[in-house]
Amino acid sequence: MPRKKKELVCPRCGSKNIEVIKTWQLVAPLPDKKGRITITVMGSLKCKDCGYKWRGVVSKLKVGGSSVEVEGSKGKKVLGGEEEEERRVKEIVIDIDDLD
Numbered sequence: 209m210p211r212k213k214k215e216l217v218c219p220r221c222g223s224k225n226i227e228v229i230k231t232w233q234l235v236a237p238l239p240d241k242k243g244r245i246t247i248t249v250m251g252s253l254k255c256k257d258c259g260y261k262w263r264g265v266v267s268k269l270k271v272g273g274s275s276v277e278v279e280g281s282k283g284k285k286v287l288g289g290e291e292e293e294e295r296r297v298k299e300i301v302i303d304i305d306d307l308d
């Protein structure tokens with residue numbers, strides 16, 4: 209199991225004592241290959257130790273498709289990752305002779 213730690217760290221003093229003042233979301237205009245839209249949660253961040261303020265990515269969400277991926281401070285989670293179902297294509301056959 210790969211451990212991905214994505215903790216917020218102050219770029220100035222390296223402290224992890226970070227306060228999220230404000231967040232907002234950026235939605236990707238185009239879906240990825242799996243038809244999912246990436247929502248990036250941006251935040252106004254402040255270091256409680258040295259008072260440095262900056263803006264950074266708080267987490268990323270991928271929505272759509274068959275699962276939701278949450279990328280945040282606790283690593284990557286896949287919620288409701290169902291196996292992809294084969295989608296049945298309904299065939300509509302029109303018999304031209306009937307239209308006569």
Ligand SMILES: [Zn+2]
Nearest residue numbers: 218221255258
């Ligand atoms: Zn700091």
